[in-house]
Amino acid sequence: MLSYKAPSTVEEAIGILAGTSGVAKILAGGTDLLVQLRSGRAKPDVIVDIKNIQGISGIREQDGGFVIGATTPGAEIGECKELVQAWPGLVEAANLIGSTQVQGRASLAGNLCNASPAADSVPAMIAARATCVVAGPKGRREVPVESIATGPGRTSLARGEFIVEFHLPKRPPRSADAYLRFIPRTEMDIAVVGAAVNLTLDAAGVCSDARVVLGAVAPTAVLVPEAAAALVGSKSDDKALAALDAAARRACKPIDDKRGTIEYRTKVAGVMARRAAAIAYQRAGDR
Amino acid sequence: MSKYHVSTTINGEPIEFLCEAQQTLLDVLRDELHLTGSKEGCSSGDCGACSVTVDGRLVCSCLMLAVEAAGHSIETIEGMAKGDALHPLQRKFLEHAALQCGFCTPGLLVAAKALLERNPDPTETEARYWLAGNLCRCTGYDKVIRAVLDAAAEMRGA
DSSP: OOEEEOOSSHHHHHHHHHHOSSOEEEESSOTTHHHHHHHTSOOOSEEEEGGGSTTSSOEEEETTEEEEETTOBHHHHHHOHHHHHHOHHHHHHHHTSSOHHHHTTOBHHHHHHTTOTTOSHHHHHHHTTOEEEEEETTEEEEEEGGGTEEETTEESOOTTOEEEEEEEOOOOSSEEEEEEEEOSSSSSOOOSEEEEEEEEEOTTSOEEEEEEEEESSSSSOEEOHHHHHHHTTSOSOHHHHHHHHHHHHHTOOOOOBTTBOHHHHHHHHHHHHHHHHHHHHHHHHTO | OOOEEEEEEETTEEEEEEEOTTOBHHHIIIIISOOTTSOOSOSSSSSOTTEEEETTEEEEGGGSBGGGGTTOEEEOGGGTSBTTBOOHHHHHHHHTTOOSSOSSHHHHHHHHHHHHHHOSSOOHHHHHHHGGGSOOSSSOSHHHHHHHHHHHHHHHTO
């Protein structure tokens, strides 16, 4: 029979997770977990609700960057003016998840650990060089976001481990990010392709650093260094964007499904990456 | 079967109930507390018919366990009218005929109220995006949007 625990400390949560003989599921916003419970896809013996842990929700500035608590809902992320200013791409990605109602609960940690290849916030977090602090029976470790998802529905988290918070680094001047998602309608759908670009310009407007990440075109989000390399040293001109587009397409290993064919997803990935790069470049130049 | 004892606040009143771990807030609102205004449409967070607010934040009550309500303040459609006095949104929905079968209406009203509390003067685009998680198969949405914008204007005293 299913039981529910709501620990008030990280240590207590680890104790419950490590001490459970059956299947334990972490509950943050629950917008994926409750659907899986209902459909029978998830059959946990215990649900560990981590929202009552002190300090696990909320956003604060630290060392010139940001700390976002694991269970902070999307709505709160969108309301944080400082975060919107510094990381507009990450915020737009997080805010694309579901409806207003879903935004009231859904969290970055849930989006990451649900490990859908189409998760919107994940490419943006990877592009941002976000890290997450994982707590577990062996203590805490800080790892890059890209090390968490290992395939659809699978993560690298060991038994008893869960994400406590995310760290976003301090930004150099003239930096900005952007996230674009392609869906066949205007709202309320799952990405056919997602593309996140995070870049920094020098004083002359030349791109000095970039990260390009694609979603929904492989079993996990894909970091595409060749696409980033196409941008670096350029002013995001047509030639650089064409090279970025080609590199993004080469990085795709998508599936054929009802949302899009392999050929279609691959083509759209290049287009989304190019457009996201142009938006990020424009934003960085406006700073 | 062991049950969980939950103390919460619903529409301003302290409420206690017993529930099982897997029961959603919507299950308990409807089946235990007999607050049947919140509707069960999809049970997967897609339709918004079960919309309520938790500490002022709009959520789907089908995507929240009832035990998670402990210590929080829930507002449902039943708390919207004050006695016989309808909320301006409710009046405007009637005036604009913004409902036909009515199944989506409680969720739309709760969601629209949450919008106007944050943004008393939304544009049509803002209202449409905010309400994108509330599905209506009768009206085609246009009358709903007219009603919400008209209610907003009245509430601003415009």
